[in-house]
Amino acid sequence: MQQPSIKNYEFETGIYRPPSEGGSASLLVRLTRNCPWNHCTFCAMYKKEKFELRSPEEIIQDINVMHDISLQLKEISIKQGQGGILSNETFGEFLKKSPDLYFHPGISMLFNWLAVGGKTVFLQDADSLIMKSDHMIQVLKHLKLSFPTIERITSYGRSRTIVRKPISDLEKICQAGLDRLHIGLETGDAALLKKIKKGTTPEDHIKGGRKAIEAGFQVSEYWMPGLGGKTMSKNHAKNTASVLNQINPHYIRSRPFTPRPGTIFFEKASKNELERMTSKEQLLEIKQTLEGLDVSSRVCFDHAGNFWTGPNGRLLLSQGYEGYQFPEEKQNLLELLEKGILYYS
Ligand code: SF4
Incomplete structure (x- = not known):
């Protein structure tokens, strides 16, 4: 069989995805760049990059290339007497035939995904719902048809974009296969949202989160402990809990604030001008936020920034992707935080 040229193997992969998608070895399919x-002042992810939509044809071509690679791997595995199971030997043999793919940024991601059964997919980059709805539906349908093993597809989505999208479009996108939206809430405090230039209000967050749930999506809201520093900590905690209560998302995920290189916060931190919170203050703020929660969500600390340790030297909070079920595990979690606060006192 003639090997397709390297050009035919080109597919595009972005960099960022939520920790839970890394944990499930999700396939990364880039819908937009x-x-x-x-404009968010704490975020450096795409700062120097220009936003671009990708055409459905371009994305479908990427999916076709990944599908073709998957067929070739299966064929190699069968020839190796492994009955279609993908092993390191299969990948090694494939790369021997296509050595240029060694340097492809997405090839290990694709191998890992196929090796674990090709079940979960993450659509990149920062706000896929900004695409035209019919384009997104076309891509989702093609993706599911190409890889029938897919069980879950997720993406990032901005509250403001969800608010603007007709509910009927959201429902159709959900029915076409997008299961979960990861939304960057960051805070429910209006003054802090304005300060960090999130481009959204607490009302948008509530409306967007509720609308996404109504359309059928699982909703995962990321909040950023420590974002308001000491000065805004109390209002950040109180108003974040209040907004989350009004959404009652499936998941609430803590992604603690860190000054990232390339942001104004990093510049200030390098000049020692940033009001830093101690570990104890961070945990106090998280405790205050959780105390205010009246939700039936899973509360997760799956981001590496949730680094606090307890008296036994181990991680204080579980970094599992399914986290703690509220309200059942709320009390346990508050007790853990209390232990951490004492430890750092
Ligand atoms: S919307 Fe998300 S990706 Fe875009 S600047 Fe804000 S935090 Fe960064």
Whole structure:
């Protein structure tokens, strides 16, 4: 069989995805490039990059290339007497035939995904719902048809974009296969949202989160402990809990604030001008936020920034992707936080 040229193997992969998608070895399919908003002052992810939509044809071509690679791997595995099971030997043999793919940024991601059964997919980059709805539906249908093993497809989505999209479009996108939306809430405090230039209000967050749930999506809201520093900590905690209560998302995920290189916060931190919170203050703020929660969500600390340790030297909070079920595990979690606060006192 003639080997397709390297050109035919080109497919595009972005960099970022939520920790839970890394944990499930999700296939990364790039729907758009970078962030259509790109003003949040704490975020450096796409700062120097220009936002671009990709055409459905371009994305479908990527999916076709990945599908073709999957067929070739299966064929190699059968020839190796492994009955279609993908092993390191299969990947090694494939790369021997296509050595240029060694340097492809997405090839290990694709191998890992196929090796674990090809079940979960993450659509990149920062706000896929900004695409035309019918384009997104076309891509989702093609993706599911190409890889019938897919069980879950997720993506990032901005509250403001969800608010603007007709509910009927959201429902159709959900029915076409997009299961979960990861939304960057960051805070429910209006003054802090304005300060960090999130381009959204607490009302948008509530409306967007509720609308996504109503359309049928699982909703995962990321909040950023420590974002308001000491000065805004109390209002950040109180108003974040209040907004989350009004959404009652499936998941609430803590992604603690860190000054990232390339942001104003990093510049200030390098000049020692940033009001830093101690570990104890961070945990106090998280405790205050959780105390205010009246939700039936899973509360997760799956981001590496949730680094606090307890008296036994181990991680204080579980970094599992399914986290703690509220309200059942709320009390346990508050007790853990209390232990951490004492430890750092
Ligand atoms: S919307 Fe998300 S990706 Fe875009 S600038 Fe804000 S935090 Fe960064």
